[in-house]
Amino acid sequence: MQQYRYFIINKPYGVLPQFSDQDGRKTLKSLGNFPSDVYPVGRLDLDSEGLLIITNDKALNHRLLHPKFEHHKTYLVQVDGDITEEAIQKLKRGTEISVNKQQYKTLPAQCKKVEKPKNLEDRDPPVRFRKNIPTSFIELTIHEGKNRQVRKMTASVGFPTLRLKRISIQNLRIEKLPIGGVIELKRNELLPLLKIKSEDLAPPPRKKTFQKNSSYKTRMRTGGMRRKK
The missing domain is CATH 3.30.70.580 (Pseudouridine synthase I, catalytic domain, N-terminal subdomain)
Structure with a gap:
């Protein structure tokens, strides 16, 4: 056995x-x-x-x-810009992304804006810093696994991913x-x-x-x- x-x-x-x-x-x-x-x-x-x-x-x-x-797989995502409630609602409903050169609508997800966790370790190398553009954090929970899905989702609502960490399954x-x-x-x-x-x-x-x-x-x-x- x-x-x-x-x-x-x-x-x-x-x-x-x-x-x-x-x-x-x-x-x-x-x-x-x-x-x-x-x-x-x-x-x-x-x-x-x-x-x-x-x-x-x-x-x-x-x-x-x-x-x-x-x-459910949950990700801590640092995005470029101060993410809006409208963008969060779009992520919850599902967004259009490209999968194998075809358009695909993601399944409904859980999403919320969060503060940067106090115990979040610094990344090596660090995330790029731009003085005039803020960043923000979300927790995004999905149950799919398309190639680079989370990055494509946040980009599709206008907030590209800067850092991505899976924190739970x-x-x-x-x-x-x-x-x-x-x-x-x-x-x-x-x-x-x-x-x-x-x-x-x-x-x-x-x-x-x-x-x-x-x-x-x-x-x-x-x-x-x-x-x-």
């Missing part, structure tokens, strides 16, 4: 969410020694930070990534995990935080197939049953 492993990472800015890179950029290997069969769940790009799950549990991967299961949070920190959880510790039951990850039952016995196969090959003389 396969042993499942679950690692929780606070991914730093500038680290690729993979274990190798032909261009020599930093990867997850720089954060620790991981088993050879694990992989990251979902996207968290080079220029994004925060919560990343690494596992070899394919069923969990599917459960978290498929939109129909509606697992359901009730799993990384507020006490330092940048670059890694912890390993057991399945019975992780699943309740993700609001997933063990039985939800059970493989579907196999369909029974009719097995023809050898004598039946022999008769079929020889043209059926012979009559007794």
Whole structure:
């Protein structure tokens, strides 16, 4: 029986969410020694930070990534400019973004303007600073995972993303995990935080197939049953 492993990472800015890179950029290997069969769940790009799950549990991967299961992922987003209530309402309703060169309307989201968290670590390198243009923070919760979706969403309402950090998936949070920190959880510790039951990850039952016995196969090959003389 396969042993499942679950690692929780606070991914730093500038680290690729993979274990190798032909261009020599930093990867997850720089954060620790991981088993050879694990992989990251979902996207968290080079220029994004925060919560990343690494596992070899394919069923969990599917459960978290498929939109129909509606697992909420919350991001702390620093945007360029003082975001307006009108823009926040647009983000809540869903916005038009480009996905694979086609227009796509995002599903309804949760969004609110927040103050800069007191425990938010400085980023390395720091976010660009422009004296005459303020920045503001929002918490945005979605249950989709389109490529660079959050960045496209804030840009579509006129407030480009400057800094993006995933802070939670359901009730799993990384507020006490330092940048670059890694912890390993057991399945019975992780699943309740993700609001997933063990039985939800059970493989579907196999369909029974009719097995023809050898004598039946022999008769079929020889043209059926012979009559007794």
